[in-house]
Amino acid sequence: MSTKQTTPRRKRKGETTKSKLTAIAMDLFQRKGFVAVGLNELCSAGDLPKGSIYYHFPKGKNDIAIAVVEQAKQEIGDAIQQAGAAADSKESFVAAVVQGFAHILVQSDFEKGCPVSTLALELSAQDADIASAISQCFDHWQTLVTDRLIRFGEQPDTAEQLAQISFCALEGALILARTQKSLHPLERVQQHLIQHL
Amino acid sequence: MSTKQTTPRRKRKGETTKSKLTAIAMDLFQRKGFVAVGLNELCSAGDLPKGSIYYHFPKGKNDIAIAVVEQAKQEIGDAIQQAGAAADSKESFVAAVVQGFAHILVQSDFEKGCPVSTLALELSAQDADIASAISQCFDHWQTLVTDRLIRFGEQPDTAEQLAQISFCALEGALILARTQKSLHPLERVQQHLIQHL
DNA sequence: CTTTTTATGACGACTGGTCTATATAAAATG
DNA sequence: CATTTTATATAGACCAGTCGTCATAAAAAG
Numbered sequence: 001m002s003t004k005q006t007t008p009r010r011k012r013k014g015e016t017t018k019s020k021l022t023a024i025a026m027d028l029f030q031r032k033g034f035v036a037v038g039l040n041e042l043c044s045a046g047d048l049p050k051g052s053i054y055y056h057f058p059k060g061k062n063d064i065a066i067a068v069v070e071q072a073k074q075e076i077g078d079a080i081q082q083a084g085a086a087a088d089s090k091e092s093f094v095a096a097v098v099q100g101f102a103h104i105l106v107q108s109d110f111e112k113g114c115p116v117s118t119l120a121l122e123l124s125a126q127d128a129d130i131a132s133a134i135s136q137c138f139d140h141w142q143t144l145v146t147d148r149l150i151r152f153g154e155q156p157d158t159a160e161q162l163a164q165i166s167f168c169a170l171e172g173a174l175i176l177a178r179t180q181k182s183l184h185p186l187e188r189v190q191q192h193l194i195q196h197l
Numbered sequence: 198m199s200t201k202q203t204t205p206r207r208k209r210k211g212e213t214t215k216s217k218l219t220a221i222a223m224d225l226f227q228r229k230g231f232v233a234v235g236l237n238e239l240c241s242a243g244d245l246p247k248g249s250i251y252y253h254f255p256k257g258k259n260d261i262a263i264a265v266v267e268q269a270k271q272e273i274g275d276a277i278q279q280a281g282a283a284a285d286s287k288e289s290f291v292a293a294v295v296q297g298f299a300h301i302l303v304q305s306d307f308e309k310g311c312p313v314s315t316l317a318l319e320l321s322a323q324d325a326d327i328a329s330a331i332s333q334c335f336d337h338w339q340t341l342v343t344d345r346l347i348r349f350g351e352q353p354d355t356a357e358q359l360a361q362i363s364f365c366a367l368e369g370a371l372i373l374a375r376t377q378k379s380l381h382p383l384e385r386v387q388q389h390l391i392q393h394l
Numbered sequence: 395c396t397t398t399t400t401a402t403g404a405c406g407a408c409t410g411g412t413c414t415a416t417a418t419a420a421a422a423t424g
Numbered sequence: 425c426a427t428t429t430t431a432t433a434t435a436g437a438c439c440a441g442t443c444g445t446c447a448t449a450a451a452a453a454g
Contacts, residue, residue, distance in 0.1 A: 017401095031322055032319070032322070032323065033230065033232060033318060033319040035230060035232040035233045036232045036319065036323075038441070038442060038443085039442080039443065039444090040441075040442080040443095049401080049402050049403055050402080050403065050404090051401075051402045051403055051404090051445090051446090052400095052401060052402065052403095053444095054443095054444070054445080055400075055401060055402080060443075060444070061443070061444095110322070111322040113318070117318065117372055118318045118319070120372050120375065120376050121230060121310070121314065121315045121318060121372060121375070122229070122230040122232075122233060122315070122319075124375050124376045125228055125229070125307070125308040125375070126229065126233075131376055134376050135376045135377050138373060138376060138377075161385060161389070164373075164382065164385050165366060165385065165386065165389045167369060167373065168365075168366045168367075168368075168369030168370040168372075168373060168382060168385075168386055169362060169365045169366045169369055170365075170369065171365075171368065171369030171372055171373070172364060172365030172366055172367065172368035172369035172370075173365040173369075175314055175317050175318065175365075175368055176335060176361075176364065176365060176368070178317065178318070178321050178322070179317050179321045179328055179331050179332045179335060180332050180335075185361065185365060188358060188361050188362065188365075189362065189365055192358070192362045196393050214432095214433085235409070235410060235411080236410075236411060236412090237409075237410080237411095245433095245434095246433075246434050246435070247434085247435080247436085248413095248433075248434045248435055248436075249432090249433055249434060249435095250411095250412095251411095251412070251413070252432065252433060252434085253432095253433095257411070257412065258410095258411065258412090
């Protein structure tokens with residue numbers, strides 16, 4: 001009894017505030033890092049009361065990081081798949097993915113890069129749950145790229161290798177691009193990858 | 198008279214405590230990030246009193262970051278040159294550099310990676326002085342690699358491109374390696390670089 | 395109206411970086 | 425050797441800000 005058949009929609013508002021919170025957290029973590037962003041700042045940035053954080057994330061700040069990682073896994077995963085579906089060759093596929101990140105850089109005046117790498121460096125060694133979430137996120141992205149490369153005719157094992165190299169080069173380029181506020185590293189990586197695909 | 202000819206050695210002890218502080222800071226920043234390491238932790242890790250920090254670094258915590266970056270620029274720069282001098286080919290040169298970082302990873306149980314990348318992500322957008330120091334550091338390393346590649350017979354412009362790609366791939370591989378606690382990404386990058394040198 | 399779910403903001407215990415005032419050691423001077 | 429002047433080092437107070445908790449308010453349900 002007391003089946004909740006009529007209340008599958010009760011979480012509507014809760015979900016939106018929760019996802020609003022993770023969206024804001026993702027933005028701020030990207031710009032300033034995880035530790036540097038306080039809960040106060042997070043709340044005031046979204047006009048949310050401070051107490052509500054601990055309603056949506058009972059386990060505290062680290063839970064927010066995990067939510068951000070999973071959100072980023074989803075969003076960027078979707079972007080990769082979209083780029084793959086729209087591309088007509090390995091080369092244009094890789095170019096589209098790289099350009100996606102270039103867009104993030106320019107749009108944020110080089111304050112934002114990969115939404116996960118900062119969390120990775122700050123928290124990988126501190127919190128095993130977060131480390132696991134990040135690892136799965138990176139794996140997911142690489143798998144998506146690998147699969148798409150295979151569909152473009154690449155050998156499975158070389159496709160996996162290429163995906164790994166592309167990931168590493170892109171992450172590194174994002175760091176470099178942010179410090180020198182220039183798209184040059186991204187362009188160079190894109191060129192190299194296309195050349196050696 | 199009263200010439201200070203006899204006092205060029207007065208700074209001896211001061212220099213050692215200062216460099217001790219930067220060494221400890223580099224270690225802790227690598228593992229936990231810049232913001233996560235408090236000055237208290239920094240002092241107690243080196244058995245130094247808290248107050249002494251502001252004698253050696255009057256401008257505060259950010260000054261420590263700059264000192265760390267410059268120290269890393271020097272140390273890793275030296276390591277690159279040493280690897281270049283000992284190598285007998287482009288391939289063995291690159292392999293030696295990559296293996297140097299692999300050593301850092303293993304030695305620290307995958308808690309430490311590049312001493313500068315964390316600072317780059319946390320502080321590039323916050324402090325222009327630090328951003329400049331980091332940019333110069335990265336440039337320095339890449340220039341050293343470029344020059345060595347040229348000395349191994351590479352064309353100047355392709356040498357520069359290769360150095361940039363190598364840097365990006367290595368930085369990315371270090372992030373990935375830390376999250377999955379595995380040398381695999383480094384090995385893959387090393388293999389790829391040697392293959393496409 | 396009563397009960398349960400959802401949401402909130404004031405509060406506390408604590409740590410953060412910074413600074414000023416003081417102590418110690420070294421050099422210079424007489 | 426004694427004294428003054430400088431360089432080096434230390435201790436602790438300070439306030440702003442941290443995260444997390446909890447007693448309560450609003451909304452929904454019964």
